[in-house]
Amino acid sequence: MESLCRAAEMEASREGILPSDPFDDHDGCSAFSHHLPSRNIPRNWKNITEEFNESASHLKLGELLHDSIFGLFEAMSAIEMMDPKMDAGMMCNQSGHKVLNLQQSIEAGRLKTSDLTNHELIGIMDTTFACLATWLEGHSLAQTVFTNLYAHNPDLIDDRCLRAFSLVILKMVDTIKDKVMRAGVYEEEDFQSMTYGFKLAHNVTELRVVGMLKEIEEDYNRRVRNTRARQGEDRDTATELEHEQCIAVVSRIKFCRMFYSALLAFTKKEIKQSVEEAKKLLLLALDLLPAIQKTVELGDPQVISDDETSPAMPDYPNVMGFEPLVNQRLLPPTFPRYAKIISRRDAISYLEGLMARLRTVCEVTSLTPFHPIVDFFAEFSKQCPCVLSRSVLQQIFLPYNNKKVFGVELVQECLRDTLRGFVCPPVLAQRSPIYNNAQAKEMADSMLMHSIRPMCSLMQIHGHNRARQRDKFGQLLEELAGLQDQAEKVDANLHTIMSKAEVKKTYEASFSCWVMYHTLRTMIQYVQSGFELELYGIHEYHYIFWYLSDFLYAWFISTLSQADSMLGDHETQYAEPQGKGRSNKKKAKRKRPRPLERELALCKAQQALCSGFYKAVMGFRLDTKIKQPNSEFDNEKVRFEHRFSAFSTVPTPPLVQYDQFCEITTPKMSPVALYGTSSELFSHAAELLDKVPNPNPEIQSLIRVAKTNNVVLRLLVGGHKRDSQAPPQFEFTTHRTFPIIKLV
Amino acid sequence: MDEETVEETSTSMNGGEPKPNIAPEDTPNQEKLETDRAIEMRKRMESWLNQPMRIQMTDGRTLVGTFICTDKDRNVILGSCEEYVNPPDSPEKEEPRVLGLAMVPGQHIVSIEIDEASNSLL
Numbered sequence: 099m100e101s102l103c104r105a106a107e108m109e110a111s112r113e114g115i116l117p118s119d120p121f122d123d124h125d126g127c128s129a130f131s132h133h134l135p136s137r138n139i140p141r142n143w144k145n146i147t148e149e150f151n152e153s154a155s156h157l158k159l160g161e162l163l164h165d166s167i168f169g170l171f172e173a174m175s176a177i178e179m180m181d182p183k184m185d186a187g188m189m190c191n192q193s194g195h196k197v198l199n200l201q202q203s204i205e206a207g208r209l210k211t212s213d214l215t216n217h218e219l220i221g222i223m224d225t226t227f228a229c230l231a232t233w234l235e236g237h238s239l240a241q242t243v244f245t246n247l248y249a250h251n252p253d254l255i256d257d258r259c260l261r262a263f264s265l266v267i268l269k270m271v272d273t274i275k276d277k278v279m280r281a282g283v284y285e286e287e288d289f290q291s292m293t294y295g296f297k298l299a300h301n302v303t304e305l306r307v308v309g310m311l312k313e314i315e316e317d318y319n320r321r322v323r324n325t326r327a328r329q330g331e332d333r334d335t336a337t338e339l340e341h342e343q344c345i346a347v348v349s350r351i352k353f354c355r356m357f358y359s360a361l362l363a364f365t366k367k368e369i370k371q372s373v374e375e376a377k378k379l380l381l382l383a384l385d386l387l388p389a390i391q392k393t394v395e396l397g398d399p400q401v402i403s404d405d406e407t408s409p410a411m412p413d414y415p416n417v418m419g420f421e422p423l424v425n426q427r428l429l430p431p432t433f434p435r436y437a438k439i440i441s442r443r444d445a446i447s448y449l450e451g452l453m454a455r456l457r458t459v460c461e462v463t464s465l466t467p468f469h470p471i472v473d474f475f476a477e478f479s480k481q482c483p484c485v486l487s488r489s490v491l492q493q494i495f496l497p498y499n500n501k502k503v504f505g506v507e508l509v510q511e512c513l514r515d516t517l518r519g520f521v522c523p524p525v526l527a528q529r530s531p532i533y534n535n536a537q538a539k540e541m542a543d544s545m546l547m548h549s550i551r552p553m554c555s556l557m558q559i560h561g562h563n564r565a566r567q568r569d570k571f572g573q574l575l576e577e578l579a580g581l582q583d584q585a586e587k588v589d590a591n592l593h594t595i596m597s598k599a600e601v602k603k604t605y606e607a608s609f610s611c612w613v614m615y616h617t618l619r620t621m622i623q624y625v626q627s628g629f630e631l632e633l634y635g636i637h638e639y640h641y642i643f644w645y646l647s648d649f650l651y652a653w654f655i656s657t658l659s660q661a662d663s664m665l666g667d668h669e670t671q672y673a674e675p676q677g678k679g680r681s682n683k684k685k686a687k688r689k690r691p692r693p694l695e696r697e698l699a700l701c702k703a704q705q706a707l708c709s710g711f712y713k714a715v716m717g718f719r720l721d722t723k724i725k726q727p728n729s730e731f732d733n734e735k736v737r738f739e740h741r742f743s744a745f746s747t748v749p750t751p752p753l754v755q756y757d758q759f760c761e762i763t764t765p766k767m768s769p770v771a772l773y774g775t776s777s778e779l780f781s782h783a784a785e786l787l788d789k790v791p792n793p794n795p796e797i798q799s800l801i802r803v804a805k806t807n808n809v810v811l812r813l814l815v816g817g818h819k820r821d822s823q824a825p826p827q828f829e830f831t832t833h834r835t836f837p838i839i840k841l842v
Numbered sequence: 843m844d845e846e847t848v849e850e851t852s853t854s855m856n857g858g859e860p861k862p863n864i865a866p867e868d869t870p871n872q873e874k875l876e877t878d879r880a881i882e883m884r885k886r887m888e889s890w891l892n893q894p895m896r897i898q899m900t901d902g903r904t905l906v907g908t909f910i911c912t913d914k915d916r917n918v919i920l921g922s923c924e925e926y927v928n929p930p931d932s933p934e935k936e937e938p939r940v941l942g943l944a945m946v947p948g949q950h951i952v953s954i955e956i957d958e959a960s961n962s963l964l
Contacts, residue, residue, distance in 0.1 A: 114850065140959060141957050142959035143896055144955060144956055144957075145897040146890075146955060147881075148955045149886065150887070150916070152883060153883035153884065153887040154912055154914060154915075156883050156884060157884075157914040159914055160913070160914070161913060162913050163891070163913070164888055164890050164912075165910070165911075166912060166920075168911055172910075175943060176944055176945040177942070177945065178947065179905070179946045180900075180946075180947060427927075557958070569849055605957045632861070632873065720849075
């Protein structure tokens, strides 16, 4: 169904029905009067209903009458009228009431443009926040923010507070849209950037909007002071209410100002400074939200008149100024989604979450490039953050206007430093014999230049939503394969140069080791994402876990160990000379830091885990406890090849063929022995993980998984639930990719 | 024309459809007549293909587009289709919404009109 919709949409865009900004020269209110010239051909309509009915009835069942150029495919791509999912126009006729635009509503007296009460203002503001949050969750502007008629044209609003608020909302929309689009880590399900020709307050400057908000704040603060309780003076309830309402309004206005200023700060050139500034602003904004949350009910609609309740649109707010259907006819013919506006309370909570996420994102500037940042990106992505925070993170890392890391350092320079810290290739180490060799230098530089693209794609992929990452990792492998090829050539050439320069020392393949590290990491992420996306059936687990444990992790561990020892060797050979005595003494005392130690330990533990799962699943298979697909419709070879087809583009490590896999994995043990081995592997994994210093929550959950599974497998060895025919369950609640086995 | 009559015609035709096109020579006179009628109707319908067509739907909307395809259940596909919310004779001028390729299920069709002006041009 979805693909069908998309096809129809494509069809529509081919016919030019989905222009980017069709009403550019009109303002928002007159968008309806958009004119197509072909309409005025005189028609002489003749009713043929009965003839048509009779003729159609002569057709055979399933027969289509059509021209030779029209095929079934085209027939499929048509949108279906009167289908509520496809036919956006249907909505307009369902509710009885007339939809008016801003101008008409003002004329009809349906909305006020001046002297709004505080109560009305709070209602409008909170509902607008709800619309904004709904938009940020991936719905169209036409169905969210622009159901607010006030946002159509703030110039028509006389009320200063509402006018400033409407303007800042438009400005926010514009800034957010700009950020998200520039970062380019969104897909159609994440974000809708189309503005439907609405003006986003381009005629007002950022400074002016902020200034207007400040003025309003001052006004309201004065009113807050005037209505404050004074000693020995009793306030009447009206004053008290006004006092509360004024505080509510001012905190909303102030929140907007802080949030908008923070968004602007992210756009500035000096990344580190402006990120600090943004962090402060976000904190201030965040502090205001609890108070806003508490005062949501001050804006509750008092009486819902008959006119305002539209039973067809239960999910839309019915606050003054909001007209859910006002843009229905602007929507493209096949509008994929029905937008449910979230509640005002949920919206405030959403904004709280957003502020917190944006603050988290700011932390990235304290890291040194490049690998810690990759880890940060990967960790952040695991929380499935919203598209705005993902985009902001991308923009902090590589601002669009200069494409330097944090806006200061060239990517290749970053990579150079990273490589020094990772394997310390002789060509990049100052004291090595080939550091000053022009030819070697040139090769290393070109290698670094070629690494920029794949490494930047790697960062960008982490910015996409989780489901999209998988495919993109597959594509990245292709790029990495090319880089690997080059790295091997560079390493070979450097080896020749090196052996000429210095006979004693052998050259190790440092560049290819580094590329291999990223290739394997990507491959593991690719396979693991299948668990998170629930792609694998339980009957597939044996080869998935085998591929991870015996193949990918095995390669990864050997690559890491190689890098670890290479770094050690190279550093002792080419480390800073004795000249700088102080640091040297320190170094001698301290144990040599091994940056890869932690990752290596984690990998070993994860390998043991995967291996444990593999053995357990093999045991279950032998015990026929896992439901197998009907053999008539099943071909394990096809499934196996499909699961790992993305790896076919990578020459090293080579793709394991299905026959190979079968040969290697023919079980030679009894199920009980397999369970026993599995339990040992889980306990080994737990031991390894326990040793990792400063375990983060993820490591802690891995320990839980390992320990629980160890117990479960030991129970199995003891014969617990041996006779149960129910298949074991795999629960991914503790960890996304490593399940807890449950016996039923 | 309302929906009931539509139902009637289509069901009666369902009953009398013993594949008239396949072996016309062997069939009795009555059926031959029916076959001729069927062929004639089909020709008429083919002549409407690619002509402007206006369809009124059960919910009051009017669609104007090019007749592209139909089937036994009167499901109609219109190309470059435009949607009008107000009835065609209403005084209010209305800008249509462009739909592109649209399929109107037979059960939602109230009336079908063909443009004579463009027919006579051809």
